[in-house]
Amino acid sequence: MFRLRLVPDDTKIPFMRGRYAGLIVSALLSLASIVLFFHPGLNYGIDFRGGIVIEARTPQAADFASLRHTLNQLDMGQVQLQEFGSPQDVLIRLERQPGDDAAQQVAADKVRSTLATAIPGTTVRRVEAVGASISGELFFNGMLALGLAMVAMLVYIWFRFEWQFGAGAVATLVLDVTKIVGFYAITGMQFNLTAVAAILTIMGYSVNDKVVVYDRMRENLRIYKKMPLRELIDRSINETLNRTLGTSMCTLLSILPLAFFGGEALQDFGIVLIFGIFLATSSSIFIAAPILLFLGENRLRRNAPADGAAPAANPTP
Amino acid sequence: MLYFPRWKIFLIVAICVLGTIVTLPNFLSRETLSALPSWYAHNRINLGLDLRGGSHLLLEVDMGAVIRDRVEGLVDSARTQLRNDNVGYTAINAGDRGITVQLRDPAQADTAVRALRQLANTIGGGPLGGGQPDLEVASSGSTVTATLSEIALRERATQAVEQSIEIVRRRIDETGVNEPTIARQGSDRILVQLPGVEDPDRVKRLLGTTAKMTFRLVDMNADPTAGRAPPGTDILPSAEGGRTQTAYVIRKKVEVDGANLTNATAGNNPQTGEWVVNFEFDSIGARRFADVTRANVGRPFAIVLDNKVISAPVIREPITGGRGQISGNFTAADANDLAVLLRAGALPAPLKVIEERTVGPDLGADSIRAGLMSVAIGFVLVCVYMVAAYGLFGAFACLALFINILLTMAALSMLNATLTLPGIAGILLSLGLSVDANILINERIREEARKGRGVFGAMEAGFGRAYSTIIDSNLTTVIKMALLFIFGTGAIKGFSVTISFGILISLFTATVLVRLMMVSWVRSARPAALPV
Numbered sequence: 001m002f003r004l005r006l007v008p009d010d011t012k013i014p015f016m017r018g019r020y021a022g023l024i025v026s027a028l029l030s031l032a033s034i035v036l037f038f039h040p041g042l043n044y045g046i047d048f049r050g051g052i053v054i055e056a057r058t059p060q061a062a063d064f065a066s067l068r069h070t071l072n073q074l075d076m077g078q079v080q081l082q083e084f085g086s087p088q089d090v091l092i093r094l095e096r097q098p099g100d101d102a103a104q105q106v107a108a109d110k111v112r113s114t115l116a117t118a119i120p121g122t123t124v125r126r127v128e129a130v131g132a133s134i135s136g137e138l139f140f141n142g143m144l145a146l147g148l149a150m151v152a153m154l155v156y157i158w159f160r161f162e163w164q165f166g167a168g169a170v171a172t173l174v175l176d177v178t179k180i181v182g183f184y185a186i187t188g189m190q191f192n193l194t195a196v197a198a199i200l201t202i203m204g205y206s207v208n209d210k211v212v213v214y215d216r217m218r219e220n221l222r223i224y225k226k227m228p229l230r231e232l233i234d235r236s237i238n239e240t241l242n243r244t245l246g247t248s249m250c251t252l253l254s255i256l257p258l259a260f261f262g263g264e265a266l267q268d269f270g271i272v273l274i275f276g277i278f279l280a281t282s283s284s285i286f287i288a289a290p291i292l293l294f295l296g297e298n299r300l301r302r303n304a305p306a307d308g309a310a311p312a313a314n315p316t317p
Numbered sequence: 318m319l320y321f322p323r324w325k326i327f328l329i330v331a332i333c334v335l336g337t338i339v340t341l342p343n344f345l346s347r348e349t350l351s352a353l354p355s356w357y358a359h360n361r362i363n364l365g366l367d368l369r370g371g372s373h374l375l376l377e378v379d380m381g382a383v384i385r386d387r388v389e390g391l392v393d394s395a396r397t398q399l400r401n402d403n404v405g406y407t408a409i410n411a412g413d414r415g416i417t418v419q420l421r422d423p424a425q426a427d428t429a430v431r432a433l434r435q436l437a438n439t440i441g442g443g444p445l446g447g448g449q450p451d452l453e454v455a456s457s458g459s460t461v462t463a464t465l466s467e468i469a470l471r472e473r474a475t476q477a478v479e480q481s482i483e484i485v486r487r488r489i490d491e492t493g494v495n496e497p498t499i500a501r502q503g504s505d506r507i508l509v510q511l512p513g514v515e516d517p518d519r520v521k522r523l524l525g526t527t528a529k530m531t532f533r534l535v536d537m538n539a540d541p542t543a544g545r546a547p548p549g550t551d552i553l554p555s556a557e558g559g560r561t562q563t564a565y566v567i568r569k570k571v572e573v574d575g576a577n578l579t580n581a582t583a584g585n586n587p588q589t590g591e592w593v594v595n596f597e598f599d600s601i602g603a604r605r606f607a608d609v610t611r612a613n614v615g616r617p618f619a620i621v622l623d624n625k626v627i628s629a630p631v632i633r634e635p636i637t638g639g640r641g642q643i644s645g646n647f648t649a650a651d652a653n654d655l656a657v658l659l660r661a662g663a664l665p666a667p668l669k670v671i672e673e674r675t676v677g678p679d680l681g682a683d684s685i686r687a688g689l690m691s692v693a694i695g696f697v698l699v700c701v702y703m704v705a706a707y708g709l710f711g712a713f714a715c716l717a718l719f720i721n722i723l724l725t726m727a728a729l730s731m732l733n734a735t736l737t738l739p740g741i742a743g744i745l746l747s748l749g750l751s752v753d754a755n756i757l758i759n760e761r762i763r764e765e766a767r768k769g770r771g772v773f774g775a776m777e778a779g780f781g782r783a784y785s786t787i788i789d790s791n792l793t794t795v796i797k798m799a800l801l802f803i804f805g806t807g808a809i810k811g812f813s814v815t816i817s818f819g820i821l822i823s824l825f826t827a828t829v830l831v832r833l834m835m836v837s838w839v840r841s842a843r844p845a846a847l848p849v
Contacts, residue, residue, distance in 0.1 A: 003849075004705035009767070055680065101377070101671035105521065108673065112516075124516075125680035131671040134375065145804035152796050160789060193809050197739065197801060201746065201816075204797040208750070208790040212757065215786045243760040246706060250756065251749030253698035257691035258742055263684055265367075266742050273746070 006245040011238045015285055016230045016293060022286030030175050033182025042184055045192030046128060048142070050096035050135040052108045055126035055264065058119050061087035070118045076107050084264055091264060101131025142196040146177070149200055153207050161214055168291040169210045172283050176206050176276075183275050189268045198269050202276030205251065209244060209284045216240050217292070229297055233289050248281045319777055319836050329833055332825070333720050339727040360730045365737030365811060366510060368685050370678030372517035374509040375502070376485070376524060376668045383477045383666040384414065384470060391416050391452075391463065394436050402432045415452075415464035423459040430454050433463045440472050474505060477665040482507055485668070487661035488523050507668070515677050519654070527623050527667050528658035530575030532606070535617040535629050539566040556625040556645060565626045567619050572609045577602025581659035583652035586644060592652040594643045596659060603639025611635035620645075622655075688741035695745050696722070699752055707759045708848040713834040714755035717826040721751050724826065725818045740811030747819025750794060754827035757783040763849040772839060772847055780832060787828065791820050 046053050064081050067090065071079045080093040092111065097103040108129040115122050130138075150173060158166035180199055184191050216236040224232060237244075255277070258270030321329075342350060342361050350358040366373050388411045395409055395416055405421035406429075420429055437450035451469030455462055465473075478501060485507060486499050498510035511520060536550045541564040546552045553567050581596045598606055610618070610632050619629040620643055628645045647655070699718065703711035725744060729736060762779030770778060798813040798820075805813060839847075 002705075003708065004702070006706075100669070102525075102669050105670050105673065109518065123677060123679070125677040127673060127675040129670075129673040131669075133377075134672045141804040145800045148804075149797050149800050152800065153793060156793060156796060193805065194739070197805065197809050197812050200797050200801050204794040205750070207793045207797075208753070211790045211793060212786055215789060219782075239764070240760075243756050246702075246756045246760070247749070247753040249702055250699050250752045251746070253702055254695040254745050254749035256698065257694040258745060261687040261691050261694075262742070263687055263738070265738060269739075269742060 005242065006249060007241050009242070011241055012234075013238060013241075014234055015237050016234050016290065018286065019290035019293060023290055026175050026179075026283070026287050029182070030178040033178045033185065036182050036185035037178075040185065042181070042191040043188045045190035045195070046093075046096075046130045046135070047192035048135050048139040050104065050130050050132045052092075052094040052097075052104055052111065052130075053126070053128045054092040054094075054108065054111055054115075054124060056090050056092065056115055057123050057125055058088050058090060059121035062090045062119070064090070067118070070114060071111065074107075074110060074114060076110070096132060096135075101133060104129040104131050138193060142193060145196060146199060146203075149203055150174075150177075153203070157207070157211070157214075160211075161218060162296075164292055164295040165214050165218075167295055168288050169207060169214075171291050172210065172288040173203055173206060175287055176279055176283055177203065179279055180272065180276060183272065187271075189272070194265060194269050195272070198272040198276065201273060202280060205276065206280035206283060209247070209280050210288045212243060212247075213237060213240050213284050213289065214292075230293055233293055237285055237289060244281060244284060248277050252277050319773060319780075319832075321833055321836060326833065329830060333724070333830070336720070336724040336727040339730055340723050343726060343730060360733075362726060362729045363733060363735040364681075364685070365735045365740065366512060366674070366681075367676050367738045368681045368688075368736065369512055370515065370676050370681035371510065371512040372514040372520070372673065372675040374511070374517060374521065374524070374670055375672035376481075376507040376509060377671045378474075378478050378481050378505045378507070378665075379667045379669060380474050380477070380505050383473055384465070385411075386666070387465065387473060388412070388414070388416060391436065391465075395433060395463070398432045398436060399429065402428060404429045404432060412462075412464075414470070415462060418461045418463075420459040420461060426456040426459065426461060429461045430456050433461060436463070438469075440469060478505055478507065480665045481668060484662050484664050485509065485524060488657060489520065491657040491661060492520060492523065494520070506671075513678065515675070517673065517675055521670055521673075523654060523657065524668050525670065526658055527664045528575070528661070529623055529663040530578070530659060531571045531621045532573040532575075532609070533571055533619050533621055534568045534609075534613060535619050536566040536568055537616065541566045551624075553619075553621060553624055553626050556622065556627045562629075565619060565629055567621060567626065572618075573598070573602055573605045575659060575663060577605070578659055581656040583647075583649070583656045586642070589644075591644055592647040592649050594647070594652050594656050594659065596641055596643065598639040598641075600639075603637075606639060606641070607635060607637040611637075684738050688738060692722070692741065692745055692748075695748050699748055703752060703755070707755075709838070710759050710762075710831075710835060710847075710849050711755075713831050713838075714752055714759075714827065716834065717755070717831045718748060718751060720830065721747075721819065721822050721826040724822045725815065728818050728822065729815070734814060735811060736815070737811030739809055740815040743812040743815030744819060747816050747823065750791070750816075750820055751823030751827050753790065754783070754787045754823055755831060757786055758828070758831070759849050762847060766847050766849065772844060775847060776835065776839070780828070784828065787824070791824060794820055 062083070064083070068079065068081055071092065076097060077095045082091040082093070083089065084091055094107060094111065097107045108127055112124055112127070115124065150170060153173060154166050154170045157169050177199060180202060184195060189195070213236060216239055217233060220227075220232050220236050227235070252274060255270055255273045258266050259274060262270050339360055342353070342358050392409050392411050395418060399406055399418070404425050407419045407421055410417045418429060418433070420426060433454045434450070434452065437452035440449055440451050449466070449468065451466055451472070453464045453466050482499055482501060489497050489499065489509065489511070494511045494514055496512055498508070500508045502508045509524070511517060514520065536547065539547045539550060541552055541562065546566060549569050550566050551569060552564055554564050555562055577598050579597050579599045581594055584593055584595050585591070586593045614632050614634060617629040617631050620627045627643060643655070696718065700715040703714050705711070707714065722744065725747070758779055761783045762775050765778040766775040795817050798817045801813040802810055802817070
């Protein structure tokens with residue numbers, strides 16, 4: 001009976017041997033991401049910076065040079081033109097116009113009418129205009145959601161496991177999130193509300209992954225009371241390896257169509273999620289586990305029945 | 318764990334069947350639906366504006382103007398009140414939140430304070446009183462200040478927003494948009510969603526006009542080109558329609574207010590063929606209009622809209638019927654819009670559009686197509702993997718996954734929730750996250766079987782051990798999505814809704830339902846070994 005196995009059963013890969021390498025590489029990547037965050041910085045989308053996005057479809061393939069020329073004559077600051085999907089689809093981005101929120105409206109209407117006269121037959125398929133006050137709020141709320149999510153995860157895992165697990169998971173999350181931010185900085189993808197949703201989703205996925213591995217560690221801690229923690233962690237990772245990779249594969253497969261057909265809004269989302277799935281999967285093995293090893297070397301390897309110290313952590317019904 | 322009593326099987330099957338029935342209207346054509354009872358056919362998922370096309374506008378009420386208005390009114394009434402009480406003053410100044418009066422004689426401070434207190438409105442409280450005055454009056458030396466209290470300001474703001482919503486609703490109803498959503502958001506914002514509106518230009522223009530109309534006399538002796546207006550008058554520009562002058566000197570005193578209008582319609586002037594707006598006053602307005610026109614025959618009477626003079630016709634004879642006509646070089650559309658504005662009434666304060674998101678219907682249709690295709694492809698890919706990895710048990714998981722999608726849609730239909738493009742992404746992602754439960758279970762069963770357990774033993778242990786892990790891992794995702802729902806806006810909320818439903822429902826489909834399928838199969842096929 002043929003069964004697809006991503007890795008053979010009963011692997012005994014000594015993951016913890018690479019614990020320093022894993023942590024160092026991860027820390028360096030995160031550090032680089034932080035540098036990238038400040039310079040050159042993120043390409044904030046209109047949700048967070050205010051401004052205007054107009055999606056138009058021209059009757060023939062769009063002539064970008066002349067379109068750029070026409071729009072630049074409106075004197076509305078930097079105008080970004082981007083082709084996407086087909087050569088007839090043009091995405092026009094304008095930075096936030098000086099003045100109050102109403103100035104965005106005026107500018108958006110101006111671009112609309114200019115398009116209509118410059119290229120007759122052009123249909124405006126989408127207009128988004130966001131003023132300064134609302135974009136500030138959206139940004140604040142987005143960051144608040146990320147921060148609270150982090151805290152909620154810490155509390156949840158702390159409640160369900162020992163604190164070392166919670167600390168390990170949150171430290172990993174911080175490393176994960178910084179890398180996603182770095183990914184946005186490198187690719188120059190729009191950082192907007194969708195990006196916050198993507199980060200939250202990856203955080204959820206990442207924690208989900210860690211919980212499964214942690215769960216197995218907790219179970220093995222009870223079964224193999226004498227086994228050194230390092231060996232026990234390796235064993236737990238190996239035992240759950242097929243599940244970890246299988247779930248990653250399924251999530252990857254389910255998200256893949258988004259990266260291809262998602263349209264302007266969701267294509268980036270799909271791509272970032274794919275990056276995030278790789279990130280989360282690798283960080284479960286190479287980051288979360290080593291951190292747990294360092295934090296728990298002396299504590300989790302309790303002298304005899306320290307299980308009683310955490311009765312709340314016993315989920316078995 | 319492996320034993321299912323009859324009623325439980327019945328219940329599980331019933332949930333699946335019911336879910337399918339509830340979801341069905343979403344896939345039926347309009348003709349079929351019209352033949353069905355409406356309580357059933359109405360159970361459909363609303364498509365978000367990004368999928369059906371339409372315009373989303375977020376308006377902000379200019380609170381500064383609301384307070385400025387109240388303060389200016391306060392200055393006027395303070396002037397009258399102090400004069401009536403024979404209190405001498407040198408100046409009354411309007412501040413940010415109140416007024417300051419400079420008295421000529423400090424000894425009159427107490428009288429002045431009493432006089433100003435009379436101007437306060439009572440807010441809160443019931444029919445038996447117990448409310449609070451909205452003015453805090455204090456004096457020091459010859460200066461008396463009256464400040465609007467914090468509660469008063471808040472009350473005023475609430476009122477202004479509620480009134481604005483009402484007026485916005487009336488104006489939008491006049492434009493004939495189907496099923497608009499008009500809702501308050503936060504303390505000073507109004508959310509307007511207009512399905513099917515491709516170019517919200519007209520709506521924005523209608524909403525961007527305060528439409529405060531007043532009828533005021535023109536000061537004929539003053540020169541409108543002079544820099545300063547004589548006391549008691551304003552120099553107001555002429556609206557584009559004005560033909561004779563670019564500016565007028567208009568008396569500040571409002572003779573008749575637009576609030577006294579009962580009706581306004583666009584029409585043609587039979588003599589000139591020009592577009593005009595015909596209006597009617599209520600009884601108070603009609604009486605005042607008659608009085609003013611009777612006393613001022615031969616003088617121009619200005620019709621002022623939002624501080625612009627639409628026209629200033631000369632009164633030829635007293636108008637006593639309470640009806641009148643505004644002409645001002647209107648196009649048909651101008652006349653119509655003005656009539657709409659006058660009928661709907663004036664906004665208590667200017668509205669600003671601070672966010673607009675408009676999607677054309679063809680882009681929406683493209684998005685639906687892309688979304689459906691993505692979900693179909695994602696589903697097939699996941700199924701291929703699951704069957705390749707777990708054989709028959711994988712196929713069970715896929716069937717459960719399909720029912721998961723159906724039930725998610727059923728939940729959305731029953732709640733009349735709105736499905737957005739990010740919502741479709743959520744469904745897609747929940748495909749991957751839901752099968753995680755099946756992967757956990759199958760891996761666990763496989764592991765237990767390899768340890769030498771029998772068919773039933775392996776399944777029993779597999780389900781039992783995997784369950785707490787499944788709950789843990791899914792709850793973390795649901796917590797995240799709840800946060801996203803609370804702090805996210807608009808379309809992003811749809812993502813958190815579908816993914817939360819998908820995951821919560823997977824707790825049923827991926828575990829209970831799949832377990833039932835597996836157990837039934839094992840009981841009837843009696844395999845020697847599990848197919849995982």
